[in-house]
Amino acid sequence: MTETDAAAAVRRAVGAVVDPELRRPLADLDMLRDISVDGGVARVGIALTIVGCPAAERISSDVRAAAASVPGIADVALDVGVMSPTERKALTERLRGGRAREMPFGPGTLTRVIAVTSGKGGVGKSTITANLAVALAARGLAVGLVDADVHGFSIPGLMGLVDERGAVPQPTRIDDLMLPPVAHGVKVISIGMFLRRSAGDEPLGAVAWRGPMLHRTVQQFLTDVYFGDLDVLLLDMPPGTGDVAISVGQLLPNADVLVVTTPQAAASDVAVRSGLVARQTGQRVIGVVENMGPLELPDGSVLALFGEGGGAQVAAALDTAMLASVPLSAALRADGDAGTPVVIADPGDPAARVIDQLAGRIASEPRGLAGKALPVRLG
Numbered sequence: 001m002t003e004t005d006a007a008a009a010v011r012r013a014v015g016a017v018v019d020p021e022l023r024r025p026l027a028d029l030d031m032l033r034d035i036s037v038d039g040g041v042a043r044v045g046i047a048l049t050i051v052g053c054p055a056a057e058r059i060s061s062d063v064r065a066a067a068a069s070v071p072g073i074a075d076v077a078l079d080v081g082v083m084s085p086t087e088r089k090a091l092t093e094r095l096r097g098g099r100a101r102e103m104p105f106g107p108g109t110l111t112r113v114i115a116v117t118s119g120k121g122g123v124g125k126s127t128i129t130a131n132l133a134v135a136l137a138a139r140g141l142a143v144g145l146v147d148a149d150v151h152g153f154s155i156p157g158l159m160g161l162v163d164e165r166g167a168v169p170q171p172t173r174i175d176d177l178m179l180p181p182v183a184h185g186v187k188v189i190s191i192g193m194f195l196r197r198s199a200g201d202e203p204l205g206a207v208a209w210r211g212p213m214l215h216r217t218v219q220q221f222l223t224d225v226y227f228g229d230l231d232v233l234l235l236d237m238p239p240g241t242g243d244v245a246i247s248v249g250q251l252l253p254n255a256d257v258l259v260v261t262t263p264q265a266a267a268s269d270v271a272v273r274s275g276l277v278a279r280q281t282g283q284r285v286i287g288v289v290e291n292m293g294p295l296e297l298p299d300g301s302v303l304a305l306f307g308e309g310g311g312a313q314v315a316a317a318l319d320t321a322m323l324a325s326v327p328l329s330a331a332l333r334a335d336g337d338a339g340t341p342v343v344i345a346d347p348g349d350p351a352a353r354v355i356d357q358l359a360g361r362i363a364s365e366p367r368g369l370a371g372k373a374l375p376v377r378l379g
Helices: 001-014 057-067 085-095 125-138 211-224 242-249 267-279 310-318 330-338 348-366
Strands: 033-038 041-048 075-082 112-118 143-147 172-173 177-179 187-191 233-235 256-261 284-293 322-327
Touching: 001 033, 001 041, 001 057, 033 075, 041 057, 057 075, 085 112, 085 172, 112 125, 112 267, 125 143, 125 233, 125 284, 125 330, 125 348, 143 211, 177 348, 211 242, 242 267, 256 267, 256 310, 256 322, 267 284, 267 310, 310 322, 330 348
Parallel strands: 041 075, 112 233, 112 256, 143 187, 143 233, 256 284, 284 322
Antiparallel strands: 033 041, 172 177
16 A cells, blocks of 8 residues: 555545544534644644644544554544634534524424423423433434423433532533534533532532513524434423523424423412413423322332322323323432432433333324425435
8 A cells, every 4th residue: 555545544534533523524614634644653743623623632532543443554643723713614614514603403303303391490300301212212213301490400410410529511602503412322502511619518509580681591502502303302401481491482382392290289270281281382282291109019009199080180181192201219319419310320210211111102292294394415
């Protein structure tokens, strides 16, 4: 193999390395620079998206390994640079498919959008949402998760995105584009990623925003976060029928809505209202999930700590299906606190099995494509 042929082989190998944040090969992202081979030494140039790119170490390691895998290469000299502003602009335009900066999940999207809501807090809505997202991703679907509960965000902790110091990773920014962190195969965005502790072990700052700021935050999450091509986008909604519910109804009138409640009347009565508000904005209520439902004990008896029948009552009031009754589970709670959802930490747990069945039911429902433009090119 001539050195010219070797250089071409190295370029192909390095070009196939996938950027861990953008999930695309380096060649497709125009991140390759000069590549040559001299006396068995491959000299490889790449350009990262930004200075201090969080994925720099992994990309460098993968590039070295790819270049070294080419026959005849004994050593790799890597030169790591950074894209120019013009190159970054071209990259963001490429990622957006040449479209202007816009929200890609509105009517006409091929992504199934599901807003998970509840009438009141404390029913385990966020825990159900996080586990459902992970269970869908485990089935091979491309899944995004928006923590729209701006005041009571808990998704970063439930998804294991909080380190031992309580820090949450920030999305990587490429100009006005944000790359969301990935946890358990799910791309996640939350306001908790933008808040910092003031000192020591103090808690994250509180968000004290009203309508316009809440609307802008949700809109920015849906517009400026680069999720790529998704099969399913889940939104963990705040409880009740306030500003965010109205904003999501305006921004995503095409969204499906999943209502979460507990069996007790105090939760089920108000859960109906969240479904009614969703319908007023044109959204479709696809079903009800009852959490903390009756648990079968080892002796065969049933513990109905929070009562029975609330989920079925909500489903009847909304004229929709009762999709699942997730039994009371210590593992569901403990694994959520540990940041490893029960569907992967303890898949044999009764709650994990029910949530996985729910994911299977949602994944098996075909996305309606009537009236939607498909990305097909002729010629």
